[in-house]
Amino acid sequence: MADKIKDAKIVFVVGGPGSGKGTQCEKIVAKYGYTHLSSGDLLRAEVASGSERGKQLQAIMQKGELVPLDTVLDMIKDAMIAKADVSKGYLIDGYPREVKQGEEFEKKIGAPALLLYVDAKAETMVQRLMKRGETSGRADDNEETIKKRLDLYYKATEPVIAYYEKRGIVRKVSGNTD
Numbered sequence: 001m002a003d004k005i006k007d008a009k010i011v012f013v014v015g016g017p018g019s020g021k022g023t024q025c026e027k028i029v030a031k032y033g034y035t036h037l038s039s040g041d042l043l044r045a046e047v048a049s050g051s052e053r054g055k056q057l058q059a060i061m062q063k064g065e066l067v068p069l070d071t072v073l074d075m076i077k078d079a080m081i082a083k084a085d086v087s088k089g090y091l092i093d094g095y096p097r098e099v100k101q102g103e104e105f106e107k108k109i110g111a112p113a114l115l116l117y118v119d120a121k122a123e124t125m126v127q128r129l130m131k132r133g134e135t136s137g138r139a140d141d142n143e144e145t146i147k148k149r150l151d152l153y154y155k156a157t158e159p160v161i162a163y164y165e166k167r168g169i170v171r172k173v174s175g176n177t178d
């Protein structure tokens with residue numbers, strides 16, 4: 001069970017909303033064959049299932065707030081275990097969103113080998129998300145929620161980068177693809 005992923009190679013992928021986390025992960029998957037798990041995608045799949053839990057998640061995500069830590073951590077852990085036999089390593093995209101999430105992950109699953117910090121300017125992120133909102137169908141790609149997601153990123157997630165900087169495992173990449 002959880003033993004299966006005890007020694008797995010783990011890479012956290014962190015960056016602002018629309019910084020390009022998903023895009024960078026796709027490139028890494030193509031090159032290194034790691035298993036890409038996006039916390040946002042896992043949560044949206046739960047919403048799409050129409051479950052009672054999904055409805056509660058939808059309301060939180062629409063506001064640009066963080067869903068409860070245990071919910072997202074359990075989902076990631078289950079998804080990791082499901083891929084344990086075929087996985088060379090994991091890209092955990094969109095997690096941790098706050099220092100506490102990192103600490104709990106390490107207690108329950110294991111330590112990351114690396115934190116990939118996808119860097120982009122706030123202005124770039126907003127522009128991209130507004131554009132993405134035209135076609136994404138995501139309830140949170142609208143001006144009001146984008147602002148809240150950005151604020152929360154600077155407040156809660158940037159400290160995560162500083163936390164892992166101190167451990168010397170942060171690698172910064174540009175989220176610009178051009």
Ligand SMILES: Nc1ncnc2c1ncn2[C@@H]1O[C@H](COP(=O)(O)OP(=O)(O)O)[C@@H](O)[C@H]1O
Pocket residue numbers: 016017018019021039040041043060061062064065066067068069072093094095096097101140149
């Ligand atoms: N690690 C997490 N902890 C709590 N909530 C999360 C987490 N990851 C995603 N979410 C929820 O899902 C939403 C969308 O996440 P994501 O797809 O990663 O978006 P973004 O485009 O902002 O990077 C977040 O705004 C939040 O409500």
Ligand SMILES: Cc1ncc(C[n+]2csc(CCOP(=O)(O)OP(=O)(O)O)c2C)c(N)n1
Pocket residue numbers: 015016017018019020021022023024128129131132177
């Ligand atoms: C003008 C324009 N440029 C780029 C895109 C494609 N695009 C939309 S959002 C985005 C940013 C990266 O998205 P994603 O990798 O999903 O970022 P994440 O939210 O996962 O960090 C890009 C490149 C677009 N739709 N329109």
Ligand SMILES: [Mg+2]
Pocket residue numbers: 021022038040
């Ligand atoms: Mg994404």
